[in-house]
Amino acid sequence: MALVALGVCGGIGAYKSVEVARGLQKQGHDVIAVMTRAARKFVGTVTFEAITRHRVVTSQFEAGANSDIEHISLASSIDLLLVAPATANVIGKFANGIADDFLSSLYLATKAPVLMAPAMNTHMLEHDAVRRNLDVLAARGVRFVEPGAGYLACGWIGKGRLAEPGDIVSAVEQLLSPSGPLKGKRVVVTAGPTREALDPVRFIGNRSSGKMGYALAEAARRHGADVVLVAGPTERRPPSGVEVVHVSTATEMRDAVVARAAEADVVIMAAAVADYAPAEASAQKIHKDRDEMILKLVRTPDILAELGRARAGSGRPLLVGFAAETSDVVAQARKKLSAKAVDMIVANDVSRADAGFEVDNNEVTIVTQQGEETLPLQEKTAIASHVIERIATLLKSRITVSR
Numbered sequence: 010m011a012l013v014a015l016g017v018c019g020g021i022g023a024y025k026s027v028e029v030a031r032g033l034q035k036q037g038h039d040v041i042a043v044m045t046r047a048a049r050k051f052v053g054t055v056t057f058e059a060i061t062r063h064r065v066v067t068s069q070f071e072a073g074a075n076s077d078i079e080h081i082s083l084a085s086s087i088d089l090l091l092v093a094p095a096t097a098n099v100i101g102k103f104a105n106g107i108a109d110d111f112l113s114s115l116y117l118a119t120k121a122p123v124l125m126a127p128a129m130n131t132h133m134l135e136h137d138a139v140r141r142n143l144d145v146l147a148a149r150g151v152r153f154v155e156p157g158a159g160y161l162a163c164g165w166i167g168k169g170r171l172a173e174p175g176d177i178v179s180a181v182e183q184l185l186s187p188s189g190p191l192k193g194k195r196v197v198v199t200a201g202p203t204r205e206a207l208d209p210v211r212f213i214g215n216r217s218s219g220k221m222g223y224a225l226a227e228a229a230r231r232h233g234a235d236v237v238l239v240a241g242p243t244e245r246r247p248p249s250g251v252e253v254v255h256v257s258t259a260t261e262m263r264d265a266v267v268a269r270a271a272e273a274d275v276v277i278m279a280a281a282v283a284d285y286a287p288a289e290a291s292a293q294k295i296h297k298d299r300d301e302m303i304l305k306l307v308r309t310p311d312i313l314a315e316l317g318r319a320r321a322g323s324g325r326p327l328l329v330g331f332a333a334e335t336s337d338v339v340a341q342a343r344k345k346l347s348a349k350a351v352d353m354i355v356a357n358d359v360s361r362a363d364a365g366f367e368v369d370n371n372e373v374t375i376v377t378q379q380g381e382e383t384l385p386l387q388e389k390t391a392i393a394s395h396v397i398e399r400i401a402t403l404l405k406s407r408i409t410v411s412r
């Protein structure tokens with residue numbers, strides 16, 4: 010049983026958080042409702058008080074509330090801060106460290122994990138300011154229950170509706186006690202492209218969208234792992250419950266991965282890492298004052314190969330690479346498996362228009378020492394789940410053998 014502070018903000022979805030409170034109680038959790046001033050315009054405190062059987066926290070300055078500096082004492086006793094619905098206003102306050110009411114002060118004061126279920130008008134959700142605040146919070150480790158699409162109270166049809174109470178309760182359960190074959194395992198996943206600067210405005214990059222790596226991080230989390238996602242530049246929203254480390258160059262990615270590899274049980278290199286970088290980036294913008302330009306490129310560190318060498322003889326962490334090929338896909342993958350001394354290569358043909366780069370689907374062949382398995386064309390999220398399951402099986406067989 011956990012103690013959950015349920016932050017309720019002033020959105021039309023506030024009435025649904027009554028059901029969230031009940032759902033949490035059904036799972037055996039104790040709930041303390043923290044309502045913002047605007048939330049009380051939508052639902053009365055008595056409703057939450059009757060359901061939670063606790064005094065509802067409404068103000069920092071309420072008589073009696075300061076006998077033990079309540080936001081500090083609640084902050085240190087809760088196991089989770091859940092905010093549902095989370096309005097653009099509260100998201101903005103959390104992102105920017107504004108603490109002008111009980112809920113926003115509680116966010117700053119607590120070390121407990123934070124889960125937010127945003128709900129707002131579609132245009133508000135899409136607004137740059139809101140998206141930036143969400144990104145800031147996500148990078149700080151705040152987890153989200155994605156808003157649903159459908160008919161919104163404001164009349165718009167689009168994304169922004171508060172997630173269903175049942176889904177919010179499941180997300181809480183996942184966060185408090187993720188279960189699954191990777192429970193207790195630390196998984197590092199890399200995703201996206203890298204960028205190698207030519208000058209202050211140009212870089213050498215590639216077409217990786219990060220979809221596959223992000224889907225793998227999400228799937229690993231769903232299977233119970235503690236996940237660190239080392240992400241090259243992409244527009245993607247990080248999955249909930251995952252620590253995100255943003256990097257730009259191959260060298261930065263190498264440093265971020267190597268620093269975490271010794272503690273990791275699994276490293277999955279799904280990123281499309283640049284193989285070559287400009288020997289020297291120009292400090293000033295390069296002007297087109299020549300008819301031709303010859304670029305000198307130098308090799309970047311091969312992160313996966315370095316991890317393969319570093320773990321020689323120990324078999325830990327389990328190493329998984331990706332091979333994006335345009336011909337002889339499986340043969341190339343098998344070559345990489347032994348050249349980089351890794352446990353699994355997930356190979357795909359990036360010359361196809363319907364799979365690989367920048368699309369939602371993929372068809373891959375998983376190559377291990379034991380054999381090959383082709384996963385037919387399907388959504389990258391489904392591929393990710395299969396790959397994670399194969400990794401969990403491989404990991405389990407390792408552990409059994411070494412005992």
Ligand code: C5P
Nearest residue numbers: 278279280282283310311312313330331
């Ligand atoms: O050798 P190749 O680049 O085709 O191998 C692809 C695999 O190696 C991918 O898993 C990729 O993330 C990883 N890689 C790496 N460091 C590089 C280049 C690729 O770890 N510099």
